[in-house]
Amino acid sequence: TDTNATISLDFLESSGPWSPPVPVYEASQYDVYCWAQDDAVNSFGFARFQDMPPAYVHADVVDPFAPSGGKTANVWVLDSTPPTMLKVDVHSTDHETLLLTLQLDEPGTLWCAATQPGAGPATYCHEDDVQDSDSTAGQCYFETIIKGGPGDSASFKADVHEAYRDVFIAVNRIWERDEVGSAALDHETMYQLFCFAEDDWHIQAPAALALSPNFVAPVMPNKVTFSDVLAFKDDIGNFTTLDDSPPSFTQLEIQDPTAFNTNIVVTFALNEIGTTYCRAARTDSGETSDDFSINRVTTAMWSAVYGGSGTATIDITNLENVNPALTNRDDEVAPIYEATQYNVYCWAQDDAQDSYGVARPQFMTHAYFGADVSSKTSPQGGTTNAVWIVDSTPPTMILTRVEAIDHVTIQLTLSLNEPGTLWCAASEPSLPTVAGGCAATELQDNSSLPCFYEDFIKGSVGHSTAFTSDVHFAYENVQIDVNRLWYKDESGGESLAHETGYNMFCFAEDDWHIEAPTAAVTSINFGAPG
Numbered sequence: 001t002d003t004n005a006t007i008s009l010d011f012l013e014s015s016g017p018w019s020p021p022v023p024v025y026e027a028s029q030y031d032v033y034c035w036a037q038d039d040a041v042n043s044f045g046f047a048r049f050q051d052m053p054p055a056y057v058h059a060d061v062v063d064p065f066a067p068s069g070g071k072t073a074n075v076w077v078l079d080s081t082p083p084t085m086l087k088v089d090v091h092s093t094d095h096e097t098l099l100l101t102l103q104l105d106e107p108g109t110l111w112c113a114a115t116q117p118g119a120g121p122a123t124y125c126h127e128d129d130v131q132d133s134d135s136t137a138g139q140c141y142f143e144t145i146i147k148g149g150p151g152d153s154a155s156f157k158a159d160v161h162e163a164y165r166d167v168f169i170a171v172n173r174i175w176e177r178d179e180v181g182s183a184a185l186d187h188e189t190m191y192q193l194f195c196f197a198e199d200d201w202h203i204q205a206p207a208a209l210a211l212s213p214n215f216v217a218p219v220m221p222n223k224v225t226f227s228d229v230l231a232f233k234d235d236i237g238n239f240t241t242l243d244d245s246p247p248s249f250t251q252l253e254i255q256d257p258t259a260f261n262t263n264i265v266v267t268f269a270l271n272e273i274g275t276t277y278c279r280a281a282r283t284d285s286g287e288t289s290d291d292f293s294i295n296r297v298t299t300a301m302w303s304a305v306y307g308g309s310g311t312a313t314i315d316i317t318n319l320e321n322v323n324p325a326l327t328n329r330d331d332e333v334a335p336i337y338e339a340t341q342y343n344v345y346c347w348a349q350d351d352a353q354d355s356y357g358v359a360r361p362q363f364m365t366h367a368y369f370g371a372d373v374s375s376k377t378s379p380q381g382g383t384t385n386a387v388w389i390v391d392s393t394p395p396t397m398i399l400t401r402v403e404a405i406d407h408v409t410i411q412l413t414l415s416l417n418e419p420g421t422l423w424c425a426a427s428e429p430s431l432p433t434v435a436g437g438c439a440a441t442e443l444q445d446n447s448s449l450p451c452f453y454e455d456f457i458k459g460s461v462g463h464s465t466a467f468t469s470d471v472h473f474a475y476e477n478v479q480i481d482v483n484r485l486w487y488k489d490e491s492g493g494e495s496l497a498h499e500t501g502y503n504m505f506c507f508a509e510d511d512w513h514i515e516a517p518t519a520a521v522t523s524i525n526f527g528a529p530g
Helices: 142-148 225-236 294-298 452-459
Strands: 030-034 071-076 085-094 098-104 107-117 156-160 168-169 174-175 182-184 189-199 238-239 249-254 263-268 276-280 302-306 312-316 341-351 382-387 397-406 409-418 422-426 467-471 478-482 484-486 493-495 501-511
Touching: 071 397, 085 189, 085 225, 085 238, 098 107, 098 156, 098 189, 098 452, 107 142, 107 168, 107 174, 142 189, 142 225, 156 168, 182 263, 189 225, 238 467, 249 382, 263 276, 263 302, 263 341, 276 294, 276 312, 294 341, 341 484, 409 422, 409 467, 409 501, 422 452, 422 478, 467 478
Parallel strands: none
Antiparallel strands: 030 071, 085 098, 098 168, 107 156, 107 189, 174 182, 189 238, 249 263, 263 312, 276 302, 276 341, 341 382, 397 409, 409 478, 422 467, 422 501, 484 493
């Protein structure tokens, strides 16, 4: 007969109650054996079948239209389904790279691309721009934009040679919407990732070691649909590139001289949220920024968190903010001393996290924190040298000896607890016999009235009644010889009388107003004391 017949094989064997069916799998090759018997009968009309011999059944067909046997080897079962994309992991590896770990359920190729979330300016495709209806350039057609532009260094793909084997795709650029350029991903920026896949069916089938005589090569691979792409995009979610840049100061200011004589207040701001640590060291200690490790700064335990706006302050009241009873190291516990210069070293770290929410702080380098601030509102580093602690206490006068050395001179031996100047003057204990002189009981502290104590004790150079001595070092004895008495109306004076008792008054002031501005080095914040 000239009529063709067909047999459709859905399973390796027709199912029966004694065995589960084994299906025919797509994208797989099979050898198909066909055997036949005729329907011959004998002279009595009984069946007398003639069967194909085994040798013929196992012989290759060779020519489908003039078969030489019943075996058709290497028949491909059509692959008509797109691959399934599987997400294993997605995270950011640095400030401009998003790394995807993916799988396919069959060999194929994966592509991924970054878009900006939501809608926005037209330079790049945004998440809401990606579509499947218009493949014209510049319209963010999903397959085109995901496969990217190799010539623009914006194509990120991985060949999947084995089903369910991890592959990695590192996306570090974003393709421009007009498909003629790309740019590196921005640090600390959120992106939406799209992925696309197609299988290797059109490559795999014709590349088989052997093909059946009926084989016709497939033209196209099986590709995921737009709905598959959107579903996988939602499964990935948005990811943000990391912060790989150390923080820097946008303000670093220390009042100089300080407002108080027991502490140093550091006012600072950073270019991002983070924590700043500071440590003070006496300028005369010989230490420099090269001697300071970052650990030495942080172990002082003076710190404050910057929240991202305004300024924050650190109030340093001791070299280290520790309780020695709770530590096993050699602590540097010493107060901040007035009239002393300190170098203040500040270092910071940000609060950056990785894609899993684990802390991944970025640190200021030693070179940066050791560099001079230079500008308090545009700091070039974290070191502020030679900050003066205000001297807000008067000197203490220490009397060693008083004696008359001749008939008109009383000599006082004195010292101060800091460098400064001493003056002394004599006054009679009761109302003076010298007309117009100040009695001891007349001295007072109103500068607008006669006998103001400071004016009286400092005397008058013109009337030879100023008896003074400079004290260059603390606790160094100096001698002041007093031999004249100044008149109350400040019009003149005369010699002390012999064999006469006098009350001695002394006055002192320190050299703070001279010492601070004449220091070898002053900080950028310094303002001379009045």
